[in-house]
Amino acid sequence: MRWLAGRTLQALLTFLVSVLLLFVLMRLTPGDPLARLEGDSQLSVEETAALRERFGLDQPLAAQLSAFLRGAARGDLGVSIGHYPEQVTSLVGARLPATLLLGGTVLLLNFTLGTWLGVLQARRRGSALDRWLSRLSLAGYAMPSFWLGMILISMVSVEWQLLPAAQMRDPLIAPDAPWATRWLDVARHLVLPAVTLAIVTIAGTMRYQRTAMLQALRQDYVRAARARGLTERRVIWGHAWRNALFPMLTLFGLWLPILVAGSVFVESIFNWPGLGALTAEAVATRDYPVLMGTAMLTSALVILGGLVTDVGYFLLDPRVREP
């Protein structure tokens, strides 16, 4: 219990420091986010000054920080510049479900297909299959996701007309259509972005699972299981794999940043209405409050992922608890 409280406190502290870092980064800009408007002939000096006051940019930095932190604690991250006057929190909240759907699907693909392939590689260590799977997954890892997305769109959507190239829903399908129709529609839109992200990220899962499985296969209990005459399938999946799953917990924590960063490109290529596309939009319109919001949410997710991983180890693996 003491350990758990300490670890949670540490996570909170890390988050606080990363918010501080983000705040400093934002204000590193010469002038401030509104400095660009100053050259704009449409706005008079008085108007920019008024805007500055409106956003609190005329205050000293420490006052701005404390105002920002107080707002953030209430769940208020300020107002978007690009989507004025919408709140950053409501923008982010509206875009979160699409990203969770895409990210969740990719995680699922990674942890099913990726684990299976990793186990396969470990069982045939050193074979041609093992080598080629490694090479292929590394090639996927080396591809820029936006490029792969473009290529897939031009082949699957434009050339073969198989799947939609953009958005999450077909606007021609009525919102009151039967749920099966609507779900199928979303699923069809989900295929290409999910496959793109999975191809560029699956190498990590495969590699990790392969290493963990190789280690598990060397253990005595695997030899004992074989000696007892269990079927190979029982030995692999029932004995070795169950223990090779533990290290995969670590991967879960490492995943989140990769998925979020990857989704910036993939979502904007596919016009997927999620946080990644929102971030890309915010970049294009220099919408600092929104960028700050998505960056904060991402780092919160990353820290939470690390915390969940550690707690998972603590609960599942008694060896971690022993001093």
Place this chain on the structure above:
Amino acid sequence: MTGSLARALRVALRSQGGRTGAALLALLALAAVIGPWFLPDPSSIPETLAGPLGPVAAHPFGTDQLGRDVLSRTVSGARISLTVGVFAVAVAMTLGTLVGLVAGYAGGLLDAVLMRLVDAALAIPRLFILLLLVLVWDRIPLPVLILVIGATGWFSTSRLVRGEVLRLRGEPFILAAEALGASPMRIIGHHLLPNVAGPVIVAATLGLGDVILLEAGLSFLGLGVQPPTASWGGMILDARPIVATAPWAALFPGLAIMVTVLAANLVGEALQSALDPRTA
């Protein structure tokens, strides 16, 4: 230690992956250096607008919508990508090694504060830090781009180096040097630095691929290398509207990114397993 590094390099180059990767990187670097002498000017736009032309003998990779030669743009993109990659990684490794050495050797409060900061920085994906930094410039100059990418890439290296230093600090040769009255500067520079070189070189090679992908991504968003300088990410951005009708304009720069990153990762992995056979 430099002897064992040289040995690791030899072992790495003997492995199939390491050899393939190193050969590919050498080929790319060669093309980047001597290519411009043999190829048409990458930014020259023909007087009569030719539009995107498919691959022909005069333009093996075709031309883009402005009639510019995709092959010579890809080769000049290699110049940019490799330059950004090598220098940004050098900046990141220098910073990471310095911070790691100081934090690990000094210990105490300095170490605690530095590592807290590194933890927090590691929690923000590098792309987001880069986006916030790069947005400051309307048209970011190349040296600044290199510095900024390098400045966001040292966090995990500093952790790595610090770990190595903590492991080495109790070793007899360090204790002996301390007993003989060597200054902290001498111990760090003369005894610790050579011994962390191996892991840092592995991190640098693996980091090269990441940096090339990041630079391509930033350029694709219009925030990295600025036109008319040809960069792979920028070429893919330009080719986006014509990808259905003229796929070659996007295909070749993307393949170039893939081959370069793959080559760097192959060399990095071969080095890693040569230095630490357990990971193979």
